[in-house]
Each structure stands twice: as C-alpha cells, then as structure tokens.
Amino acid sequence: MRSAPIRPSEITPEHVYLSRRRFIAGGAALTLGGVGAHALSEDWLTGRGFRPGAPIEGEDTTPIEYATAYNNFYEFGTDKDDPARYAHEMTVDPWSVEVAGEVAKPGKLGIEDLLANVDLEERVYRLRCVEAWSMVIPWIGFPVKALLDRFEPTGAAKFVEFTTLHRPDEMRGQRSFFSGIDWPYVEALRLDEAYHPLAILAVGMYGNVLPNQNGAPLRLVVPWKYGFKSIKSIVRIRLTRRRPGTTWNMLQPREYGFYANVNPTVDHPRWSQASERRLPSTLFSPNRIETRMFNGYEEVASLYADMDLRRNY
Amino acid sequence: MTASDARYRWAQATVIALLCAPLAILAWDFVREIRQPGVAFGPDPAETIVRYLGEWAIRILLATLAVSPVARLLGRPRLVRYRRTFGLAAFSYAVVHFTGYLVLLAGLDAGTFLADFVERPYITVGLAALVLLVPLAVTSTRRWQRRLARNWRRLHRLVYAIGVLACIHLLWLSKGDYMDAALYGGILALLLGERLARYTKRLRERGVHET
Numbered sequence A: 001m002r003s004a005p006i007r008p009s010e011i012t013p014e015h016v017y018l019s020r021r022r023f024i025a026g027g028a029a030l031t032l033g034g035v036g037a038h039a040l041s042e043d044w045l046t047g048r049g050f051r052p053g054a055p056i057e058g059e060d061t062t063p064i065e066y067a068t069a070y071n072n073f074y075e076f077g078t079d080k081d082d083p084a085r086y087a088h089e090m091t092v093d094p095w096s097v098e099v100a101g102e103v104a105k106p107g108k109l110g111i112e113d114l115l116a117n118v119d120l121e122e123r124v125y126r127l128r129c130v131e132a133w134s135m136v137i138p139w140i141g142f143p144v145k146a147l148l149d150r151f152e153p154t155g156a157a158k159f160v161e162f163t164t165l166h167r168p169d170e171m172r173g174q175r176s177f178f179s180g181i182d183w184p185y186v187e188a189l190r191l192d193e194a195y196h197p198l199a200i201l202a203v204g205m206y207g208n209v210l211p212n213q214n215g216a217p218l219r220l221v222v223p224w225k226y227g228f229k230s231i232k233s234i235v236r237i238r239l240t241r242r243r244p245g246t247t248w249n250m251l252q253p254r255e256y257g258f259y260a261n262v263n264p265t266v267d268h269p270r271w272s273q274a275s276e277r278r279l280p281s282t283l284f285s286p287n288r289i290e291t292r293m294f295n296g297y298e299e300v301a302s303l304y305a306d307m308d309l310r311r312n313y
Numbered sequence B: 001m002t003a004s005d006a007r008y009r010w011a012q013a014t015v016i017a018l019l020c021a022p023l024a025i026l027a028w029d030f031v032r033e034i035r036q037p038g039v040a041f042g043p044d045p046a047e048t049i050v051r052y053l054g055e056w057a058i059r060i061l062l063a064t065l066a067v068s069p070v071a072r073l074l075g076r077p078r079l080v081r082y083r084r085t086f087g088l089a090a091f092s093y094a095v096v097h098f099t100g101y102l103v104l105l106a107g108l109d110a111g112t113f114l115a116d117f118v119e120r121p122y123i124t125v126g127l128a129a130l131v132l133l134v135p136l137a138v139t140s141t142r143r144w145q146r147r148l149a150r151n152w153r154r155l156h157r158l159v160y161a162i163g164v165l166a167c168i169h170l171l172w173l174s175k176g177d178y179m180d181a182a183l184y185g186g187i188l189a190l191l192l193g194e195r196l197a198r199y200t201k202r203l204r205e206r207g208v209h210e211t
Helices: A014-026 A042-048 A082-089 A144-151 A247-251 A298-304 B003-035 B045-074 B077-105 B110-119 B121-138 B142-148 B150-156 B158-173 B179-210
Strands: A096-101 A107-110 A121-128 A133-143 A159-164 A186-190 A200-205 A219-221 A234-240 A275-278 A288-290
Touching: A096 A144, A121 A219, A133 A144, A144 A200, A144 A234, B003 B045, B003 B077, B045 B077, B045 B158, B045 B179, B077 B121, B110 B121, B121 B150, B121 B158, B142 B150, B150 B158, B158 B179
Parallel strands: A096 A234, A133 A275
Antiparallel strands: A096 A107, A121 A133, A133 A200, A159 A186, A159 A234, A200 A219, A275 A288
C-alpha cells in the first residue's frame, strides 16, 4: 500500500542494512541509515567525540529504524516515508552556512569550520509533532548560543531566523505543483529562546551523524516546541530586529503559531493537543499519553512569564 | 442460463474480486503486522490503516460515479449493471474506514469521538458523507428500486453531494500539500460537470420541442 512505510532494506544498501541489524542485535557501533555522502563523515564524528547523555527516565528511546523512516520533511514529499526514500538525492557535501543580519562578524563558513570549536554532547529529547505523535530521540549537538556567539550578535538583534536549503533539483517536494508552501522553509526563534541552554543545533543522532532525512548536516532541535520549529538542513542564519515570517505560520496562522510551544490546553483547530501517540504505537494500542506543558520541559516557562499562551500559541 | 448470463456472472465475480483486493492486501498486512509489529504499517499503524481505507473509499466512490459516463462513452449501456457493486463497495470501504478510526485512532472512547465530531469539521463532514450513504446502500436492491420508482433516481442523486462531502473531508485533512485533494476533486468535478452538461442539453432540447 502506498502509505505504508518502506522497509529499511529498500532505502539502505544491503550491507549497511545488515550491519545495522547486527548493531541492533549486538549493541555494537552501527552504520547509519541514510544513504549518500555526508558532509560530516562518521570519521569526523568519531574524531570529535561527544559527551554521552542520559536517557529519559521511564521513557523508552524510539528505535532508530522508526526515527529515520517516519519523518516530516516536506522538501522530499508529504508522506512520512518520502524523506527516507528521497532525501539521498540531496547533496550535503560540500555544505556551508551563512550567518547574516544583526551580527558584528557576518560570514559564510564551511560546515566543518563552523563546528571547529564547539563541544558536542548527546541530548535525549522528546520530539512532539504538532500532528499529535511523539518520539524520544538521542541527538548529538551543541547549544545554539555557542554558534551565535561566534558571530557576535549586536544589541539590536531580537530574533534568529533559520532557512533550509532550497534546491528543487534535489528536493522533489520543492518541485511539487500542489505544494502550498512557499520555499525555502523558514523558521525563527526569539533570541532569548535560542539562547536557552535546551535549544541545540544537532549534527547527529543515535551516536552517529544525521541521516539526510533527519536534516543533515545541521538542524535545530527545540524540544519544548512542536517539531515543525526544529528546522532541518540549515544553510542560512539571520539575526533580525523584527519577527521574521515563518513558513507554517504564514501558511495557516490560526493553526500554527509563531511560538508553537507544546501546550495541551490549546488545541489545533483540526485536532486535540491534550494527548499524543508515543510512537511506535501498535495495532491494538494507540499508546496514547497525556501531553505535558512545554513537552515536559517546564524550565523554559520563565521565557513566557508575561505572555498569554492561549493567544500567543 | 444463456451464454451471456454466464459471462455476466463471471464478469461480476471479477469486479467483486478486484474491489475486494485492497481489503485483502490490508488483511495480509494485518497478519504480517501481528507477527512482527512495525513490519507492514510502520510506527503509526492506526494512521496508516485509516488513511489507506479512506483513500480506497473515495477512489471507489469516484469509480461508481464514473460507471454510467463510461458506459455511454463506450456505447455499452449494459455496463451500468455493475454500478450497484461499485457503490456497495464504496459504502463498505467507508464503513471499515470509519470503524478503523473509531477503534484504532479514537480507541473506542466515546469522549474522544464526541469531541472530534463536534470540534473537527473534517470528521463531521466525513461522517455526514457516510450517514448519507446508508439510505443509498439500503435501497440499492431491485425491490427498492421498483418500490420507489421515480423517487429512486431522485434519492440516489444524493451520491453527488456525498462525493462533494468526501472531497471536502480530504481537503480539510490536507496539510500544505493539496495534490490528493486536487486530484480527486478534479475527477469529481469532471464527473459532475459531464452530468450537468447533459442535463442542460436535455433542458434546451425540451425547450425546442415545446415551442
């Protein structure tokens, strides 16, 4: 059937797939699920190393074969299995990121230069999609602040805007005539949100570099917000004085707020946000759990102390 | 039994088998999924199954609407005999689609369903389409056809409204990408447009005769 996720064996060369199976069986180091060249190689990550993170107590980490085969990355199509199927068409090597706007030292750097001085660490985070499903994913990354500081934001900077690669040749979703989205994909945070220590830029997951379908080589992860805020495959970061227009918010402002903080008391107009299905669910159990305010990351509440979160959803 | 009767029965059996095929594939995937969770439907089986059934319900509904124009186009009016089979299949898929939603997504929880029904317009519209299909399914027999006589045709024109509701249901579900909604909506517009064109032509011809 069309919407059934494809088997890992269809998206991954067999030797990689088999070695992944061995990993799952034996717990040994694994070869990642994404195919195609990585801007950041496994060797790069091995060389860099990262500080391991603790799992979330009482919550299972989502198996890698689900986290890498069930994705929303509309640049490659709207079905959940489209990204795993088509993201290998995206070239991620070479890759550079431009930092512009309200910064003292704007510039465009190759990804390896950009990451030269950051300390990598693992963070096991809940990922709550606005569609009311969730996963638990071990990311490898570093605080957004570590990157921004290097470019010296000016006092006028109030927001950070992130832009995804726009390359219709390699991203079939961007070629789709029926897409309502005005590419490229843009997301943004208030600067104090971006500076919160929980907000990270990720370069890896599950102990390895990011597969393309998960946003290689560099993506944002903001665990207290709905997943669409955590923009993938970033090529441009711009600091601004005014709030930038963001993709889903511009498309459907009533459905997707700028803040998009996980909030069980504010429903999406088309479905409830009070609960979520923690994936994988099974045929006989939707695995429905209560959604928690800020996705359980209540330490960010002070960022929104004076705001009415029903209006600023 | 004449040779043509036998042919008709074989053809009818084939049509039924074809219309059941998506359900058979689903049943097979169900067995695979039970043996090894995740294998057939991925991490979100409920969503995958409900969507699959919904897609087939709308496809077969549109196929039902296409039977009579195709019969006219091919100049083989007897093909209309298969329309009832298509219509009943569309109804069956819609019922299983709704049941799948109730059991797998709403978890048979009346509160969840009622909240969805009241607050989610796409669910309201989808259910309305299903409810309107019920009288058509019930009156699909020859006996009802005879009993209702002229009113049977009038009643069964409801299927046009049902097609529109089904497409609205799909459109309201869509996020960011309108390909499916545009595709099915486009086919529906074509099928309804053809009927409208015939209707206005008939009206005009009648007008000519009267003057």
